[in-house]
Amino acid sequence: MGNIFSISASCDTVITRCCDCVAGQAQFVCKLEENVEALKIALAELTDLRNDVIRRVKIAEDQQQLKRLDQVQGWLSRAETLINGAHLLIEQSPQEIKKLCVGGCFSMSPKSNLKFGKQITKMLRDVVDHKSKGVFDKVAEEEPTPLVTERPTEHTVGLESTFDKAWSILEAEQVGIVGLYGMGGVGKTTLLNKINNKFCEPPNRFHVVIWIVVSKGFYIGKIQDDIAKRVGIADGTWQDKTPEEKALNIFRVLKEKKFVLLLDDIWERVDLSKVGIPLPTQKNGSKLVFTTRSIKVCGQMEAQKKIEVRCLPEEKAWELFQEKVGEETLDSNPCIRELAHELAKECGGLPLALVTIARAMACKNKVEEWKDAIEVCRRSSASVFPEMGEEVYPLLKFSFDSLPNDMFRTCLLYCSLFSEDYPIDKEKLIDFWIGEGFLDGHGNTSLARNQGHQMIGSLLHACLLEEINEFRIKMHDVIRDMSLWIACECEEEKWRFFVQAGYQLTKLPEVQNWGSIRRMSLMKNRIENLVEAPNCRDLQTLFLNGNQLKVINNDFFQFMCGLKVLNLSGNRGIEELPVGISKLVSLECLDLSYTGIRQLPIELKALEKLKCLNLEYSESTIRIPRQLISTFSKLQVLRMFRCYSLGQEVEDNSECLVEELKCLNHLNVLTVNTTSALGLDSLLRTERLCSCTLAIQLLLVKDSKRLNILSLANMKSLEFLDLGKSESLEEVEMEWGGLGRMIKAQSHIETSVIASKHCFQSLREVFIYECSKLKDITWLILAPNLRQFNVVDCNNMEEIINKRKLSQVAELVETLTLFGKLESLFLQYLPELKSIYWDTLPFSCLKEIYVHRCPKLKRLPLNSNSAKENKISIRGEKEWWKELQWEDECALNDFLPCFTGIHFPSHV
Incomplete structure (x- = not known):
């Protein structure tokens, strides 16, 4: 009996478990619709949390230059997998739900519903569980310090x-x-x-x-x-x-x-x-x-x-001198090589002197010029340069004295006003030279700027300046020392410099004789307040940029009636100018870029001689009083990029600023922003303003779906285009006919401009960002001299150049080398980007490719021939690099040494 009872009890347990199992299995089917809805809610919550984490990571990486934590990256990767899987199940759920009947308690396809129900339940559990793990105190930290940062070096002789x-x-x-x-x-x-x-x-x-x-x-x-x-x-x-x-x-x-x-x-x-x-x-x-x-x-x-570290022996010195002079000059006359050898000996083996003097003589093909150079070097007196002795300054001063005239010499000395190793912006330097009156274009401001660039080129060729890149230069510290000796310590009346740049001063220095100074630089110090009014009536240039200025007393400029150039840039703490600035009646150049200035005082009307005004990159939008700009009848340069928008006056139902700009007959350089179609239209309708615009930031109005890029075709001098923050822009068109869907037809656009086809000959840089609906930027083919373009945060950008669109304007490509002058390509946060160009390109000038968060970009338009002209640096995530596809193994091997990982995983 006991055994029978035992067996009976065991059977009951089995039956109970079987019933529970069946009931449990049934739950997967009966609660299918309920679980699908629960999964939708959990998925939305996980997606929101994922987006919040990504936003925190992006801020940490982009603004704070931190590296995301591995655990955060692991969580994001798992979240991405779950989100994709959940979406797929939810898309399949309607078909499975259709198979249910009797209120969802029975199924016409129980096996299929049971399997799907289990998948939904598991996914719901995984999503809820993963969401609970997504709370992080911090999402990123500082990257490990690299062992060593490689520094650029040149070919050396004798070291x-x-x-x-x-x-x-x-x-x-x-x-x-x-x-x-x-x-x-x-x-x-x-x-x-x-x-x-x-x-x-x-x-x-x-x-x-x-x-x-x-x-x-x-x-x-x-x-x-x-x-x-x-x-x-x-x-x-x-x-x-x-x-x-x-x-x-x-x-x-x-x-x-x-x-x-x-x-x-x-x-x-x-x-x-x-x-x-x-x-x-x-x-x-x-x-x-x-x-x-x-x-x-x-x-x-x-x-x-x-x-x-000694000077070069005679053999090595002659090797370096020959290299810098060039064989063409040395062979231009049978006597020159021997004279050159003699001149090289006068340099005493000093590499800097050998290079500078060789450059100065590189175009001299007359025997008399070489003999004179030798005599000048021999006459140099050691006593003239007590600090450096007879070996250095006399030799370098030869190059200074060999400059064509005093104007060249003054322009070189002017560069010593900048602090040591400071990257000098070429355009700003030319603005200052114009303000000082060094450049005379005989009334033609364009010629004056060309003259400035030619001046810089000559000083570079003479090795008295060094080129950092296309836009910036610097002085070698020894050349600067020599220049400061000449400008500050020589007794020549015409120079009279006072330079204490980067000395960490907290107040104006005590100067024995302010009245004798003509040019003063106190840049890159820690001066906060300018209170006392120094008596310096002969002062023509004053550099106060890069300080910590907060207050300028109204009387500070009282005794500076002769000041021509005032540089206050980089003082973020200064929010207003003193009304006493009206005392600067001789001022011709005023640089207020990168300051906290909120409004220009109406007292600036007194500056009737002003030629250059720079307001760029201010901390906030600058308010400009009406009828102020038109007062500057001699204004040649007006820089307002990212500080003032033409949309501001449109909001006031007025186009006053453009109307004022039309009155400036000498205006040659204009940089400007616009946030409205009307503001841009008013600019484009003035041909003279178009011809002098060098940079424009085009922030389109929200309802602008299309932009005909040829509406900008009359901007013949346009060098920089900033196009961004347009959520509605879907298409950038190239219509030769009726120009402008965003901007009404511009009848003033010259047919000659359209016929020339390559409208944007001057365009060097393009920056496109936060245009979320834009799918391509094929119009870049119209910019044959483009040096750099950046595309950032364009969520639907699929390709840079579209093959179909390019074929529609095929006549342009016949004589165009696409991206033939391109030096830098920067692509970031483009989740849909698949192609830059469908074929390979030679890229004869390309130096850098940067790719970040472009997971679908699997090919670069490069092959082995692309690497022959120059070495291209490629930076991107290591995971992205591993998945790149190449034309052949040879191309991969050619570019493998060019790649540097940026330590940012690509799959998010």
């Missing part, structure tokens, strides 16, 4: 043996501090560059290599700030710390690392303990290498090894 000696000393464990000394221009910085880059090569036993330019007049805080940035401790509270606190923080980090510290251009002892640098010893294995012009400084820095 090889010195480099080998320095490197072998650095490899010795017992040597911690090495000093490289030698006269200015001998090649110390070049040698330090080569040492820095040598650390890029494996194996490397150091944790970090830090490069810092010290220069004359340094202060501890700058070195501390540079080190903090390099090792990643310059957080938001860094600037609030005292020098002592900064030193402790730096010491705490560096004592745990085996570091290499490279200090360039030391003029006096740097107290390592005050900076926070642990003394390099054999025990900690760290190294300090510095360059200086004085062997005395080597002793002060306790260098264990001192290496003199």
Whole structure:
């Protein structure tokens, strides 16, 4: 009986479990519709949370330059997978729900419904569970500091043996501090560059290599700030710390690392303990290498090894001189090569002198010119240059004296007003030269600007200036030293400079004789208030840019009636100009770019001689009083890019600014914004304003779906186009006929412009962003000289050049080398981008490709021939690079060394 009872009980349990199982299985079917609805809600919540996390990550990466956490990236990747899977199930759910009957309790296809119901239930559980894991205190952190940052170097002559000696000393464990000394221009910085880059090569036993330019007049805080940035401790509270606190923080980090510290251009002892640098010893294995012009400084820095960087031996000096003069000039006359050899000897083997003098003689093909150059170098007196001795300044001054006339010499000296190693904007420099009256285009402002560019080109050719890129230049520190000696210390009445740029001044310096100064630079200091009114009636140029100005007293300009150029740019703290600025009745150039100025005072009307006014990139939109701009009847340059929009006066039912601009007969350069079709239309209807517009930011009105790019065709000088923040723009058209759906037909557009086909000959840069419906930018074919274009945050951008659209204007392509002048291509946050161009392109000028968050872009228009002309740097996510498709294995191998990962995963 017991056994029977036991069996019976077991059967009941089995039956109960079977019933539960059946009931449980039935739940997958009975609750299918309910679970689908629950999944939709959970999916929406997960999607919102995913978007919030992405937004936080984007801010951290783009604005704070941080790197997302791996756990955040893992969560986002899993969320993306779940969202895609859930969407797929929800799309399939209507078909499965149709198979249910009797209120969802029965199914006409139970096997299919059961399987689908299980999938829905599991997906619902996974989505809810994953959503609960998506709460993060932080989503990103600072990237690990790279071991070493490679620095650009040029081909060198004669430094090889010195480099080998320095490197072998650095490899010795017992040597911690090495000093490289030698006269200015001998090649110390070049040698330090080569040492820095040598650390890029494996194996490397150091944790970090830090490069810092010290220069004359340094202060501890700058070195501390540079080190903090390099090792990643310059957080938001860094600037609030005292020098002592900064030193402790730096010491705490560096004592745990085996570091290499490279200090360039030391003029006096740097107290390592005050900076926070642990003394390099054999025990900690760290190294300090510095360059200086004085062997005395080597002793002060306790260098264990001192290496003199000497001038080149005669053979190497002649090799360098020949290279820079050029064989064509040397062979232009049978006597010149011998004279050139003699002149090269006069340079004493100093590389900088060899290069500058060789450049100065590169176009001289008359024997008399070479003989005169030799005599000038021989006559140079050592006593004229007591600080640098007879070896340097007299030789460099030869190039200065060899300039065609005083105008060239003045323009060169003017560059020394900028702080050491400062990147000088060419266009701004020309504005200042115009303001000073250096450039005379005989009333033609366009000719004057061309003259300015020619002047810069001549100074570059003479190696007295160095080109950073197409838009910026700088002075070599030794050339600047020489220029300042001539401009500040020579007794010649015509120069009279006073320069204390980057000296960390907190107030105006005490100057013995303000009245004798003609040009003064106090840029890049910490001056906050200008209270006292200095008596400097002869002052013509005053640089106060890059300070911390907040207040300028009304009387400050009282005794500056002769001032022609005033540079206040980069003072974000200054919000208003004093009414006393009206005293500057001789002012011809006023630079207020990158300031906090909110409104121009009406008192500016007194500046009737004003030729150049720069308001660009202000902290807020600047209000301009009516009838102020038209007062400046001599105005040649007006820069208002990203500070004032033509849409402002449209809102007031007026087109007053454009009407005022029409009165400016000498206006030659205009940069402007517009936020309305009416504002742009009023600009385009004035042919003279179109012809002088160099840059325009076009922020289209919300209902603008189409833009005919040829409405801008009359802007013959347009160099920069900023097109963005248009959620409705769907199409950029190229219609030769009725121009303008966004802007009404422009009957004034010349047929000659249209016939020329390549309308945008001057266009160099294009920036397109936040045009969410735009699918292509094929119109770029109309800009044959385009150097750079950036496309950012265009969610529906599918291709850069559309094949069908290009075929419709096929006649343009016959003589056009697409992107033949392009140097930089920047693509970011383009989730639908699949193609730049469907075929390969030669890219003879391309230097850089940057791709970030373009997951569907699987091909670049490159092959092996694209790499022959020049080396192209490619930056992007490593995952994106791995998935790129190439024409063949050879192309991949050619470009593999060109790629650098930016550590941002592509799939989000």
